[in-house]
Amino acid sequence: MTEHDEKQIRDLMAVRAQAMTSRDAETLAGQYAPDVVAFTLxxxxxxxxEDLEARKAWFATFDGPIEYEIRDLKVTVGGDIAFSHALNRLSTTPKGMPQPFELWFRSTVCFRKGDDGWRITHVHDSTPFYMDGSMSAALDLKP
Incomplete structure (x- = not known):
């Protein structure tokens, strides 16, 4: 792992967080490899x-600001392959709802380095669920 590669990935993730808050679907789409596979929420x-139009449509389902935070980001680089994991926070107001929600979720992102730099090849976001028989998503958890 080189410090330069890790810095590039951390910068890419910072741009990703900023693109989420500014609803910049084009920047988000530009971070993905064409063959990306994503397990999103x-x-x-x-x-x-990456479906740019679907991303734009998703942003349109929210009113007001979108807050997005990446916490405890860990990056591992091995040659031209890397991965990261973090806890992420999303807070926004769905259209038609009176108040915003806040959701912490787990995120693992995989990268491949090519001639054009690091690209995201896989995303896996998840929320835990209560195993008490309710099968409810544990949306109230905070780090």
Whole structure:
């Protein structure tokens, strides 16, 4: 692992967080490799490739500001492959709702380095769920 590669990935993730808060779908889409596979919080179970129009439509489902935080980011680099994991916070107001929600979730992001720099090849976001029989997402957890 080189410090330069780790810094590039940390910078990419900082740009990602900023793009979320500014609803910049084009910047987000530009971070992905064409063959990205993503397991996001929103359906369906798996996304193949980045769908710019779907990303724009997703941003349009929220009123007001979007807050997005990446906490405790850890980066591991091995040659031209890297991964990161972090706890992320999303807070915003869905259209038609009277107040915002806040959600902490887990995120693992994988990268591949090519001639054009580091690109995201895989994203896996998840929330834990209560195993008390309710099968409810544990949306109240905070780090």
């Amino acid at each position: 929103a359906p369906p179970l798996v996304h193949h490739g």
